[in-house]
Amino acid sequence: MVLNLFYFLSFLAILSGIMVVVSKNPIHSVLYLILTFFTLSGHYILLNAQFISIVNLIVYAGAIMVLFLFTIMFLNLQDDSFTGSRIMYHVAALLMVIAFAGILVVKLGGAQIDVADDASFNSQIGMVENLGMTLFNKFLVPFELVSVLFLSAMVGAVMLGRKEKGERNF
Amino acid sequence: MNQIPEIFRVVPVNHFVILASILFSIGILGVLTRRNAIIIFMSIELMLNSVNLLFVAFSTYKSDPAGQVFVFFIMAIAAAEVAVGLAIIVMIYRRIRSTDVSILNNLKG
Amino acid sequence: MEKLIAIIPALPFLGFVLNGLGVGKLSKGLAGGIGALASLAAFVVSILVLFQFKSGDGQAVVVNLWTWMSSSSWKIDFSFHVDQLTLIMLMVVTGVGFLIHVFSIGYMHEDEGFGKFFSFLNLFLFSMLVLVLGGNLLMTFIGWEGVGLCSFLLIGFWNKNEAFNEAAKKAFVMNRIGDLGFLAGIFLILFRFGTCQYTELVQALGAIETVNDPYLVWTGICFFIGAMGKSAQLPLFTWLPDAMAGPTPVSALIHAATMVTSGIYLVIRMNALYATIPDVQEFILWIGMATALIGALIGTSQNDIKKVLAYSTVSQLGFMFVALGVGAYTAALFHVITHAFFKALLFLGAGSVIHGLHEEQDIRKMGGLKKALPITYITFLVANLAIAGIPPFSGFFSKDEILAHTFASNKVAYIILAIIAGITAFYMFRLLFLVFFNEYRGKLSAEKIHEAPASMSIPLIILAVLSAVGGFIGLPEVFHFPHLLGDFLAPVLQPAKSFANTHSLSHTISHSEEWMVMGASVVISLIGIGIAYSMYISKKLVPSEEAPVGFFHKLTSNKFYVDEIYDAIIVKPINLISGIFAILIDILMINLFVEAVGILTKGLSMGLKTSQSGRVTGYAFLMFCSILAFAVFYLFKVF
Numbered sequence: 071m072v073l074n075l076f077y078f079l080s081f082l083a084i085l086s087g088i089m090v091v092v093s094k095n096p097i098h099s100v101l102y103l104i105l106t107f108f109t110l111s112g113h114y115i116l117l118n119a120q121f122i123s124i125v126n127l128i129v130y131a132g133a134i135m136v137l138f139l140f141t142i143m144f145l146n147l148q149d150d151s152f153t154g155s156r157i158m159y160h161v162a163a164l165l166m167v168i169a170f171a172g173i174l175v176v177k178l179g180g181a182q183i184d185v186a187d188d189a190s191f192n193s194q195i196g197m198v199e200n201l202g203m204t205l206f207n208k209f210l211v212p213f214e215l216v217s218v219l220f221l222s223a224m225v226g227a228v229m230l231g232r233k234e235k236g237e238r239n240f
Numbered sequence: 241m242n243q244i245p246e247i248f249r250v251v252p253v254n255h256f257v258i259l260a261s262i263l264f265s266i267g268i269l270g271v272l273t274r275r276n277a278i279i280i281f282m283s284i285e286l287m288l289n290s291v292n293l294l295f296v297a298f299s300t301y302k303s304d305p306a307g308q309v310f311v312f313f314i315m316a317i318a319a320a321e322v323a324v325g326l327a328i329i330v331m332i333y334r335r336i337r338s339t340d341v342s343i344l345n346n347l348k349g
Numbered sequence: 350m351e352k353l354i355a356i357i358p359a360l361p362f363l364g365f366v367l368n369g370l371g372v373g374k375l376s377k378g379l380a381g382g383i384g385a386l387a388s389l390a391a392f393v394v395s396i397l398v399l400f401q402f403k404s405g406d407g408q409a410v411v412v413n414l415w416t417w418m419s420s421s422s423w424k425i426d427f428s429f430h431v432d433q434l435t436l437i438m439l440m441v442v443t444g445v446g447f448l449i450h451v452f453s454i455g456y457m458h459e460d461e462g463f464g465k466f467f468s469f470l471n472l473f474l475f476s477m478l479v480l481v482l483g484g485n486l487l488m489t490f491i492g493w494e495g496v497g498l499c500s501f502l503l504i505g506f507w508n509k510n511e512a513f514n515e516a517a518k519k520a521f522v523m524n525r526i527g528d529l530g531f532l533a534g535i536f537l538i539l540f541r542f543g544t545c546q547y548t549e550l551v552q553a554l555g556a557i558e559t560v561n562d563p564y565l566v567w568t569g570i571c572f573f574i575g576a577m578g579k580s581a582q583l584p585l586f587t588w589l590p591d592a593m594a595g596p597t598p599v600s601a602l603i604h605a606a607t608m609v610t611s612g613i614y615l616v617i618r619m620n621a622l623y624a625t626i627p628d629v630q631e632f633i634l635w636i637g638m639a640t641a642l643i644g645a646l647i648g649t650s651q652n653d654i655k656k657v658l659a660y661s662t663v664s665q666l667g668f669m670f671v672a673l674g675v676g677a678y679t680a681a682l683f684h685v686i687t688h689a690f691f692k693a694l695l696f697l698g699a700g701s702v703i704h705g706l707h708e709e710q711d712i713r714k715m716g717g718l719k720k721a722l723p724i725t726y727i728t729f730l731v732a733n734l735a736i737a738g739i740p741p742f743s744g745f746f747s748k749d750e751i752l753a754h755t756f757a758s759n760k761v762a763y764i765i766l767a768i769i770a771g772i773t774a775f776y777m778f779r780l781l782f783l784v785f786f787n788e789y790r791g792k793l794s795a796e797k798i799h800e801a802p803a804s805m806s807i808p809l810i811i812l813a814v815l816s817a818v819g820g821f822i823g824l825p826e827v828f829h830f831p832h833l834l835g836d837f838l839a840p841v842l843q844p845a846k847s848f849a850n851t852h853s854l855s856h857t858i859s860h861s862e863e864w865m866v867m868g869a870s871v872v873i874s875l876i877g878i879g880i881a882y883s884m885y886i887s888k889k890l891v892p893s894e895e896a897p898v899g900f901f902h903k904l905t906s907n908k909f910y911v912d913e914i915y916d917a918i919i920v921k922p923i924n925l926i927s928g929i930f931a932i933l934i935d936i937l938m939i940n941l942f943v944e945a946v947g948i949l950t951k952g953l954s955m956g957l958k959t960s961q962s963g964r965v966t967g968y969a970f971l972m973f974c975s976i977l978a979f980a981v982f983y984l985f986k987v988f
Contacts, residue, residue, distance in 0.1 A: 072246045080259050087263050087286055091270035096278055103282050106263075110289055113256075117300040118245040122308050126292070129315050134285065134322050141326050142278060145333050163272040163970060170977050171265035177984040179258040185248075186303040193242045195305045204305040205312065216316045223320035230327035272970050280966075345963030 076116060083109040094149045096142050100135055107131040119196040248301065256297035263290035277329050277339045281322065288318050350401045351412045354429050357394050357439065358482060361387045361474035368468035377463050381454040384467035388450050388474055392443035399436050407433075407840055411484055411548060423543045428484030430547050434841045437682065437834075438481040438614060441689050445606045446474050448808035452697050453598040455804035456704055460596075466506060470602070473499035477607050481614060486535045486545035489615065493531060493579065496608045497524040503603060504595040516591035523588040527578015531615075534571035537564070547618065554621035555844050560852055561628050569622055569629040573636075576612030580666050583640045587912050589663055593655040597700030600655060605662055605692035610685045613666075616673050617682060621844035624676070634674025638765055641667025643909060645772040649779070650906040653710050654699045657780050661736070662692060664773060668751055671766060676849060677754035678842050679835045683823045684751060686834075687743040690819050691735040694812035698729040701801040701809065702784060706793060713891060714791040715784045721798045724806045726785050728813040733781050735816040737774035737874045743820035745871075750823065753866045757858040763866075767873055774877030782885040790891065 086105040093099045107130050114123030194200050205213060263286060270283025292311045299307025333339055364387030368380050375383075402410065409432035417427045450470060457466050476499055480492025498521075505517030538545055541564060542553045557565070576582070581589040592604050603609070616623060616633070623630055644664030651657045665688050672681035703710055705722050719726045735744035748770060756763040789798075800806070823834040839846075858866075885891075904910075960971070 073250045076247065076251050076255070083259070084262055084266070087266040090282060090286060091266055091273065091279075096276060099279055099282055103285065106286065107289065110293055113293060114296055116245070116247045117296055118247075119296045119300060119308055122296055122311055125312075125315065129319060130285070130289070134319055137322060137326060138278065138282065141330065145330070145339060147276065147278065147339060159970075160273055163269065166974060166977060167265050167269045167272070170268065170973075170980065171262055173977075173980055173984060174261035174265070175258050178261060179254045181254070181257075183253050183257075183301075185253055185301040188244065191242065191244050191248075191303050193244055195299065195303060196308065200305055201308055205309050208306070209309050212313060216313055219317065219320055223323050227323040227327040230324065230331055268973060272966060272973060275966070341965055344965065348961060348963030
């Protein structure tokens with residue numbers, strides 16, 4: 071049953087990923103991306119990483135995608151038109167990407183990966199307490215630095231978004 | 241309760257590697273192909289998420305929480321990046337009234 | 350004494366530097382003063398060195414400044430060598446040089462390149478002093494090249510005139526052909542003897558026993574080729590008349606008194622070598638004879654005052670080489686000294702005439718200047734009497750000694766030489782009569798013709814005195830007076846003399862023959878003067894303005910067409926070949942190769958430029974391609 075679920079979720083993820091890239095309407099792309107996030111959260115739950123799956127939904131699907139939507143709607147973007155003159159480039163990119171994916175799938179997917187054995191398996195590592203302990207013990211400094219990163223991002227975004235004199239608002 | 245999740249027994253971790261690779265390649269295709277800056281951004285988000293998936297998968301299969309903690313950081317950084325990136329796109333839009341990246345060719349040799 | 354010797358060339362070099370740096374900034378008086386003072390100081394120091402030398406033991410003094418180059422088998426030093434020959438040359442060069450410097454102050458007074466002129470003159474003096482003071486062949490060669498350079502600089506001094514530049518170039522190129530011979534000689538000597546220091550060479554050459562050793566014959570010919578170039582012998586003599594394009598003091602100093610005598614100096618210096626190769630001496634004799642003959646013949650029909658004197662110089666140099674050819678080294682040096690006096694005087698006198706007539710040089714437009722330029726006239730007359738060989742003037746004694754030695758060794762050569770002496774007297778007095786006698790034929794009004802200022806006339810007077818009494822340093826034996834010059838010079842010529850004696854190559858002349866030679870030369874000179882008198886004073890002939898008619902007149906007046914022959918045989922083919930090379934190799938091949946680099950680079954960059962499209966996605970694509978390549982390399986272990 072888990073196997074079927076895994077395959078279903080994987081198929082859905084890939085399909086919606088392709089639709090993100092291929093859609094003409096940017097709003098459609100956003101919606102497909104949200105769908106991708108949902109499928110990925112499903113994967114996380116399968117992997118017993120409950121906290122991450124919820125946080126994924128909240129942060130990515132809830133905040134970041136909403137930001138994208140706002141921007142798209144403010145900028146009033148129209149459908150993306152494909153120009154025919156770059157068809158060679160598209161074909162080349164497609165072929166390269168297929169080659170890349172093929173290499174990765176064949177080589178990395180067929181590699182021998184060591185996993186933890188049953189004895190040392192700790193099933194609680196996806197839980198909040200465990201994550202919290204790790205985050206605030208081993209990864210305290212990166213945590214603090216990320217907060218500084220947020221600060222600079224916020225300041226940067228506000229500074230960049232300021233309207234200059236004489237400019238129209240969108 | 242130290243119950244090993246079922247997926248551990250049923251799905252080998254290589255499957256997750258394959259899935260992540262495919263999603264990553266799709267994201268790359270989006271970056272290379274699309275002309276709308278916002279769509280390119282979203283493709284980058286897709287790439288980041290594929291990496292997140294891989295991290296979490298390895299974290300579970302190797303029973304190491306560091307993977308999931310790293311996912312935190314990736315999410316944080318992605319959020320910050322989106323904020324700043326979208327601000328830049330808006331600025332560019334104010335200048336050229338379009339988000340088409342093929343218009344921006346001042347670096348032309 | 351070593352310090353004094355080293356100072357001698359340093360003084361004019363200092364003058365050159367001071368004048369050269371101060372071009373345009375120093376006043377004319379100061380520039381001229383520095384130049385003249387440098388040469389005077391060099392002269393005074395030379396006299397001091399002379400006195401110190403005479404109080405010594407008469408051996409050569411070698412001043413070794415530093416080691417220039419050395420290898421395991423030989424060593425060449427930067428050294429000076431002072432012996433009797435050097436001292437005589439020093440005094441002549443610095444003394445006459447000083448007088449000419451003083452003359453130039455007056456002559457070049459209106460010229461704007463005044464400072465430049467004096468710096469070049471001082472540089473020339475320095476080079477000439479290095480030449481005569483040089484302690485080995487290479488040092489002499491340095492001076493040799495230096496005087497060639499200064500000759501070029503000074504001939505082309507008025508460098509706005511294209512023809513003058515051509516003349517300077519011609520002088521330099523012809524000198525260079527001679528220099529090749531000189532260098533070949535140096536290499537041959539170095540290869541055979543392992544040294545080119547004069548003191549060591551004298552010893553090494555003294556040990557030679559064979560007469561006409563082929564190796565040494567070639568060495569001697571090579572050095573003589575060098576002398577041919579520098580001293581304007583056949584066939585490298587055509588640069589000397591063209592060199593008259595330079596200012597007259599230059600002609601006086603360089604092309605009469607000093608530079609052109611460096612070839613003779615070289616042969617005298619290498620007398621130990623030339624004594625062992627009588628065949629080459631014979632060769633020198635006939636070349637000198639041919640040169641003297643051609644010079645004299647051409648001089649009879651020239652109409653430019655300086656050109657006459659130039660051909661006269663060529664002819665007199667031929668005389669000196671004849672003397673060298675018969676082994677009369679003392680006579681040759683004697684004639685160098687007296688020639689320096691009277692030829693410099695003749696040139697300076699010509700300069701005074703040219704200056705007084707405001708740059709007129711054609712003798713057909715002169716005449717009757719006896720009254721207007723008295724001092725010039727008297728000094729010119731003295732010089733003419735000297736060159737014609739009238740006793741008791743200096744030229745008589747030196748020329749007579751040459752004639753006597755020639756008589757002793759080769760009667761045919763003597764007869765030809767005596768005739769040439771007669772022709773010399775003829776054309777020199779032709780010049781005198783046409784310039785100073787009869788009526789004035791020019792266009793200037795009488796007030797404008799003025800005598801030379803004091804700065805110009807005093808050197809004339811001094812040189813006239815020297816031309817008159819300078820002969821008494823070399824009185825022949827028949828007068829039972831000591832030959833001062835010969836006695837003084839004897840140690841230098843010892844090797845030649847001893848070789849000639851041991852191999853019975855020397856000739857002597859009896860007293861009665863000597864009186865006969867003396868008498869004959871005086872008679873021939875008087876005949877020459879007489880013919881000139883009858884043509885130009887009695888019949889008042891004036892060379893016509895039109896082109897010459899008659900075969901001989903055309904031949905001599907067109908300089909035997911030597912320049913034209915050289916032009917056709919050498920200059921035109923070389924120009925043709927270099928033209929071909931210029932087009933074929935230079936333009937087609939080299940330009941193409943050099944430009945090909947540029948064209949290639951440009952094409953490559955144009956091609957690569959297309960990758961810089963400015964589109965960010967394009968760049969991202971390239972990045973991705975390289976990542977793909979990396980992935981292939983690492984994952985498939987393809988290195």
